[in-house]
Amino acid sequence: MKNTQVTLDKRPDGKPKASDFAVVTSDVPTLNPGEALIENLYVSLDAGFRNWMDEGSGDNVLPAMPLGKPVMGLILGKIIESKNPAYNEGALIMARLAWEQFSILTADDWHVVLEDDGEHPLSYHLGVLGDTGMSAYFGLNDIGKPQPGETVLVSASGGAVGSIAGQIAKLKGARTIGFAGNDDKCRRLETELGYDVGVNYQDENVADRLAEVAPNGIDVYFDNVGGPLLEVVLDQINEGARIPFCGAVATYGDQAATPGPSNLFQIVSKWATLQGFMTHTKLDRYPEAREQLSAWLKSGDIRAIEHMYEGVENCGVAFADLFAGQNFGKTVVKV
Amino acid sequence: MKNTQVTLDKRPDGKPKASDFAVVTSDVPTLNPGEALIENLYVSLDAGFRNWMDEGSGDNVLPAMPLGKPVMGLILGKIIESKNPAYNEGALIMARLAWEQFSILTADDWHVVLEDDGEHPLSYHLGVLGDTGMSAYFGLNDIGKPQPGETVLVSASGGAVGSIAGQIAKLKGARTIGFAGNDDKCRRLETELGYDVGVNYQDENVADRLAEVAPNGIDVYFDNVGGPLLEVVLDQINEGARIPFCGAVATYGDQAATPGPSNLFQIVSKWATLQGFMTHTKLDRYPEAREQLSAWLKSGDIRAIEHMYEGVENCGVAFADLFAGQNFGKTVVKV
Numbered sequence: 001m002k003n004t005q006v007t008l009d010k011r012p013d014g015k016p017k018a019s020d021f022a023v024v025t026s027d028v029p030t031l032n033p034g035e036a037l038i039e040n041l042y043v044s045l046d047a048g049f050r051n052w053m054d055e056g057s058g059d060n061v062l063p064a065m066p067l068g069k070p071v072m073g074l075i076l077g078k079i080i081e082s083k084n085p086a087y088n089e090g091a092l093i094m095a096r097l098a099w100e101q102f103s104i105l106t107a108d109d110w111h112v113v114l115e116d117d118g119e120h121p122l123s124y125h126l127g128v129l130g131d132t133g134m135s136a137y138f139g140l141n142d143i144g145k146p147q148p149g150e151t152v153l154v155s156a157s158g159g160a161v162g163s164i165a166g167q168i169a170k171l172k173g174a175r176t177i178g179f180a181g182n183d184d185k186c187r188r189l190e191t192e193l194g195y196d197v198g199v200n201y202q203d204e205n206v207a208d209r210l211a212e213v214a215p216n217g218i219d220v221y222f223d224n225v226g227g228p229l230l231e232v233v234l235d236q237i238n239e240g241a242r243i244p245f246c247g248a249v250a251t252y253g254d255q256a257a258t259p260g261p262s263n264l265f266q267i268v269s270k271w272a273t274l275q276g277f278m279t280h281t282k283l284d285r286y287p288e289a290r291e292q293l294s295a296w297l298k299s300g301d302i303r304a305i306e307h308m309y310e311g312v313e314n315c316g317v318a319f320a321d322l323f324a325g326q327n328f329g330k331t332v333v334k335v
Numbered sequence: 336m337k338n339t340q341v342t343l344d345k346r347p348d349g350k351p352k353a354s355d356f357a358v359v360t361s362d363v364p365t366l367n368p369g370e371a372l373i374e375n376l377y378v379s380l381d382a383g384f385r386n387w388m389d390e391g392s393g394d395n396v397l398p399a400m401p402l403g404k405p406v407m408g409l410i411l412g413k414i415i416e417s418k419n420p421a422y423n424e425g426a427l428i429m430a431r432l433a434w435e436q437f438s439i440l441t442a443d444d445w446h447v448v449l450e451d452d453g454e455h456p457l458s459y460h461l462g463v464l465g466d467t468g469m470s471a472y473f474g475l476n477d478i479g480k481p482q483p484g485e486t487v488l489v490s491a492s493g494g495a496v497g498s499i500a501g502q503i504a505k506l507k508g509a510r511t512i513g514f515a516g517n518d519d520k521c522r523r524l525e526t527e528l529g530y531d532v533g534v535n536y537q538d539e540n541v542a543d544r545l546a547e548v549a550p551n552g553i554d555v556y557f558d559n560v561g562g563p564l565l566e567v568v569l570d571q572i573n574e575g576a577r578i579p580f581c582g583a584v585a586t587y588g589d590q591a592a593t594p595g596p597s598n599l600f601q602i603v604s605k606w607a608t609l610q611g612f613m614t615h616t617k618l619d620r621y622p623e624a625r626e627q628l629s630a631w632l633k634s635g636d637i638r639a640i641e642h643m644y645e646g647v648e649n650c651g652v653a654f655a656d657l658f659a660g661q662n663f664g665k666t667v668v669k670v
Contacts, residue, residue, distance in 0.1 A: 262595050273609070
């Protein structure tokens with residue numbers, strides 16, 4: 001058995017390119033006591049992992065990724081061999097493993113055993129029923145708190161988190177506006193995700209367009225990107241606005257520091273809240289959130305859109321596409 | 336009777352200067368039906384009023400101040416003549432009147448009747464028992480929520496709001512660090528306001544100095560100024576940090592937009608909260624806050640420091656001093 005792997009070949013300069021990664025083949029590793037062999041089924045592609053690709057980028061969450069090694073990522077896989085009594089062969093797990101066909105799960109590795117009830121596609125556990133769905137759910141419910149009739153704006157609105165956040169906001173009775181990077185995506189926001197309006201932030205005068213489609217101002221801005229769009233939005237927030245701040249993909253891998261919004265004073269004058277959040281601080285509430293999202297999926301109140309690639313060798317391409325705005329929905333690679 | 340007034344002579348270019356204001360003398364106005372004549376006793380000087388001194392600066396709170404007219408300000412005064420049955424001669428009021436000895440209170444003017452119990456100096460009702468005390472109280476309690484042992488950092492820490500916020504944080508068991516603009520103020524922070532450390536943000540390498548005096552990071556940053564200091568602090572906040580965002584004096588009257596913090600992503604990665612607030616949204620809780628602050632004043636747990644000027648003609652000087660960092664405590668002009 002051979003193991004196809006995708007390694008970090010070069011440290012990305014700004015946005016990752018497919019050529020920053022290399023596809024290599026190695027032998028499937030043999031197990032030491034305490035370890036299990038995982039057959040990886042799905043790889044979740046998440047922009048946040050870009051943070052650990054720079055030299056010296058390690059932090060208290062994760063170490064920097066080494067060059068020449070398989071790229072670290074969130075994986076859904078199956079235990080196919082175990083030398084650890086706690087790891088049951090045949091069990092499904094999610095773990096922080098690597099872009100490869102087979103991985104070793106050591107005794108110390110963080111992992112979650114997946115109780116699959118067969119009600120949803122397996123890959124949903126990496127998206128709508130996983131961390132990105134949780135981000136949408138907690139960010140919107142705990143921070144955004146949209147009220148019926150309010151206007152909710154979402155950036156990266158067709159992305160893994162945004163696509164769910166927008167739909168939940170709509171369920172809560174809000175008017176929903178989504179930012180996306182091209183007209184096709186804007187159309188899909190409206191036809192597939194129930195957004196009232198999709199706004200193309202690339203082609204248009206965003207400030208004018210926003211004022212036009214949100215004449216009563218923005219009550220909630222679910223922000224997945226940060227950067228210059230945040231400045232535009234801050235000028236149009238209402239008093240008491242809430243800004244769940246979920247990510248800043250606009251500035252990931254930004255070598256030269258990008259100036260922040262020059263109008264941050266709007267946070268004071270509109271007595272608004274800009275609040276970051278990390279789903280790992282809410283693990284105790286995952287079951288509640290997952291149950292609700294599962295129910296909405298079954299009732300058809302929300303839909304999960306996946307941007308699926310086939311073949312582990314395409315992980316690098318898929319990751320680069322994510323930063324090039326080529327994705328719509330949750331990006332997953334089927335190994 | 337003559338009325339000494341201080342008018343807006345020129346629209347300030349950036350920070351206000353004393354020469355932007357003119358002292359004039361006029362006749363004391365006569366009353367129309369429904370009006371009262373107010374003898375102004377104290378003028379509160381608040382940086383926020385700078386916002387309405389620019390051409391075209393009017394908003395839904397207040398209109399832009401006209402040139403050549405007495406400058407609008409928060410006043411504590413006494414009704415000395417009334418042609419309105421609702422206005423009792425001899426009553427003390429606070430109202431948004433002007434930098435002058437005598438003002439007219441019309442039937443429609445917002446005002447508060449002051450029930451003075453004689454327990455505190457009258458002028459405290461413009462400071463520690465007024466809006467600035469309320470800002471400190473609500474910002475710290477509702478947003479900052481300092482826990483015993485946490486580190487609370489305050490900017491403009493010797494100012495009207497900061498001087499109270501720092502003392503409340505200390506009462507809550509936090510370690511308190513204050514930013515101030517010169518060594519003398521830093522010393523006063525420590526000797527008069529109970530701060531553990533005063534940090535001079537003008538003379539020193541603030542980032543290094545902060546790391547030195549707050550080796551465990553910042554849990555609460557009570558920010559009264561915004562601007563470049565916020566960027567420095569964001570690099571040193573702890574997970575779950577709270578930033579009550581009270582004002583942005585650093586950028587008031589800033590004609591060229593100052594770039595915001597380039598590291599706003601810290602709000603995400605530290606799941607921190609940056610929250611603006613306006614005391615007028617909490618009017619129903621003023622009695623609770625005022626009672627607590629009054630009790631602390633009487634017990635000596637906090638002290639109110641006033642930066643007092645004598646003579647209404649000094650309002651312009653006092654206002655300019657506020658922006659030149661010449662104040663310590665609440666700036667009040669005794670008319």
